[in-house]
Amino acid sequence: MLDLALKSIMRSKTRSFLTTFGIVIGITAIVALGSVSEGLRIQISEALEMAAGLIYVYEESDQPLFLAMASSSLSEEKIQEIEDVGGIKESARFVMDIAYLDGDQQFGQPDLFINGVDPENEELLVTESAELDDGETLEGGDAYSATIGYSLAQDLDIGVGDTIELKEENFVIVGVYKKIGDPGLDNGVLIPIETALDLLDTEEYSGIIVYPEDLDDVEEITDYINENIEGVTALSTEDVAITISSVIDQIQIFTFGIAGISAIVGGLGVLNTMIMSIMERKREIGIMKAVGATNNCILQQILTESVIITFFGGLAGVILGSLGAYSLRFISSALESATVTPSLAIGSLIFAVLLGLLGGFYPAWKASKLDPIEAIRYE
Amino acid sequence: MSKTIIEVKDVKKVYNQGKPNELVVLKDIDMKVNREEMIGVFGPSGSGKSTLLHIIGCLDRPTSGKVYIEGKDVSGLTDDELALIRGQKIGFVFQQFNLIGSLTALENVEMPMRICNVEKRKAIKRAKKLLSSVGLGERINHLPSQLSGGEMQRVSLARALANEPDIILADEPTGNLDSKTGKEIINLMEELNKKGFTFVIITHDPLIAKCASRKLNIKDGKIWR
Known part of the structure; x- marks a missing residue:
């Protein structure tokens, strides 16, 4: 039913594009900001690996x-x-x-x-x-x-x-x-x-x-x-690694928090679009049910649509975010290490798909519960 | 194979039961539909004939009483079980055609097959065959808005046939057509009936009355013989 889902999305191109764009912005932010802390982590873990076995002693x-x-x-x-x-x-x-x-x-x-x-x-x-x-x-x-x-x-x-x-x-x-x-x-x-x-x-x-x-x-x-x-503190490389990674964790929570909010707003856009879309297609959904579509089938159909939107939005976001991470290098040498790791890219994409599932679920569930007789009569 | 496809026993349909605006639509309906029949259901508007068609077609459930389809009691089935029966055993034709506006004629006919998990290639092949059998072989890629009323009703007949149903239920199929195209649709249904498809047709059309193998009159929620 993928082709049917694509068809519904393409029916209102502007609306679908804008909804997708909301996701693109959120995922771009996650990838670009995430690349900074990921890069920091890689850089520091490399440096610490080189320094393995050393003990730093400094004033308490x-x-x-x-x-x-x-x-x-x-x-x-x-x-x-x-x-x-x-x-x-x-x-x-x-x-x-x-x-x-x-x-x-x-x-x-x-x-x-x-x-x-x-x-x-x-x-x-x-x-x-x-x-x-x-x-x-x-x-x-x-x-x-x-x-x-x-x-x-x-x-x-x-x-x-x-x-x-x-x-x-x-x-x-x-x-x-x-x-x-x-x-x-x-x-x-x-x-x-x-x-x-x-x-x-x-x-x-x-x-x-x-x-x-x-x-x-x-x-x-x-x-x-x-x-x-x-009056002194001794830290092994391992201790330093633990301390640094907890600092990076905090940076990461903060950046992902900010970027995550924009992605969630994008998800609300999906919810909104899908609710409007099923309102407009009430009759069509009724017809599909009359010719044999089960509740589950309708649920899947609507979810497929919302996930297509967020998947492609996420994909575009990962690409734009990677370009963004790359261009950060030219802004400051401190951001030179910004890296889009595979886990960041894949994680962001999974998050986008998750947003599609979450944003699409309520409208999909509503659509699946429509009474076919009533829905067919709907003008 | 049993001669009876559908049996309706003591079916009652009441809306808003127990409330002040209670509405009894069907009372104690008993009827049977036999294989290869073409039944015309007549009655004034508000007589409950559409509700009866919906109940026979598993789109609605009776308040009390039983409906058997090929001997199987369907009155207690879940939404999804009813949907599967609609998909496999029943074809619908509506007065308003009820085609999906964004899909071409071909895709509209293909859809019920795709819903029932028929492989896309096979579904397209069969949809093309069905469309040419209703005389629309040349217009398969047209959207409903590019088709005339008669053509749209042909598409919806082809769609009703998609999953090789046991029975086709039509609710005023000629109600929105001029008499000439209405006649063409009736001829098409007669042809299909001769090929072995069973029809239950709600109608006011005297032409259908003429060719129906049996007539049922519904008034005030009851069948009058």
């Missing part, structure tokens, strides 16, 4: 994870206390600060991150799996050498041999990394830690990254630090 704070990490400061004694914990293979203390390229602080994302790290342990901060695109690590350079992330290199169009000015000091770039996935590194400059302490005029460290001798001891060492060293 009531603030949420990222703020706490950004504002953390640990004294030399604390750092040494942590370094002395048993079972640690390597560790890298670091300082971190944000900087703005034109000197003025602006609202929004900082332009770059300054990371001070021991040249010998640079790989702990950037993770073992990070690769240099060009040049070498800090180990080969002097106090005023720097390595930079790929985004920064691209944005400023600079490379090995060029200089970059940080807080009125010039640094020579000795290495450029390939994409790492952590915005703090991809948009970051790495410089030797002693220089960084001078540059930022501080004697305190932002934190320390610890790498255990045995990967199975990660939890144990994390717990040990948390319990025995006062």
Whole structure:
């Protein structure tokens, strides 16, 4: 009966188009907004995978994870206390600060991150799996050498041999990394830690990254630090993953909530259209029943129509939403990772079909219960 | 196969039973329809003849009494069970034609078959055959609005035949036609009756009275012989 359903839809083209359009808008919003949080999730899980086994230690704070990490400061004694914990293979203390390229602080994302790290342990901060695109690590350079992330290199169009000015000091770039996935590194400059302490005029460290001798001891060492060293918080990569994913979950609930509302409004449009449609077709439905259509048959017929509308609306929404997600890349580098995952696309389509079923059910049920004699007499 | 297709026993139809506006439409109707009959049902308007046709055609249920179709009691069946009987055993022809305006002649004839899950290819083939048997082979892709009254009634006859029903119920089939086209429709029904289709026809048309094999007169909800 698909052809009959299509025929009914095509009978009032404008109305069907507008109803479909309502669904298109809702699903487009879901896909486009969803792609942002999906992209964020992928990007972060990739970055964390690269950093597996690491333990981050920073100053204890009531603030949420990222703020706490950004504002953390640990004294030399604390750092040494942590370094002395048993079972640690390597560790890298670091300082971190944000900087703005034109000197003025602006609202929004900082332009770059300054990371001070021991040249010998640079790989702990950037993770073992990070690769240099060009040049070498800090180990080969002097106090005023720097390595930079790929985004920064691209944005400023600079490379090995060029200089970059940080807080009125010039640094020579000795290495450029390939994409790492952590915005703090991809948009970051790495410089030797002693220089960084001078540059930022501080004697305190932002934190320390610890790498255990045995990967199975990660939890144990994390717990040990948390319990025995006062004033610090230790987080394993896994803990970070859990915290981040709960943040992303919240973002996702919010974005899907907003987009979902517009889709539900679209669903109400379907309900409205189908009610009007069965009112107009009362007589026709009566005729179909007279020649043998069961209640179920009518129910299916009307539901098929509403699902066709929302399915194609959903399909168009997924396509437009994907285009939208793609064009987000050009708006801000923070949205660069926006990704329409298969589960987002399929989930949105299923949601659209569900809207069709929900929006179509009441009119379909009403139509199926029509008394054929009365319906045939209806003009 | 039994000779009787339809048997109606003590059928009563009352609207708004027990309320002040109670209306008794049919009282104690007893009748039988035999195979290959062509019964003309006559009576003034409001006599209850359309209600009787609806009850025989499983579109409506009696308030009391029994209706047997091919020996099977249908008075207690559900909506869907009645719908299946309508689809397979009964064909309807209405005074107002009741074709679906957005469907072509072919699609209108195809529809009852599609509802009964006949494969599309087969349904189209049979619909074409039926339309040419009622003399509309050339106009199968016309919409009802592009057809004359007589042509529309031919389409609805073809539609009534779609699922090879046991009986065709017609409610004033010539009521909306001029006498010439009415005569053509009557001839067509006579032809079909000779081929073995059973007809129950509600009518005022004296021409149908002439060719009916049996006549029933209904007045005030009762059959008068």
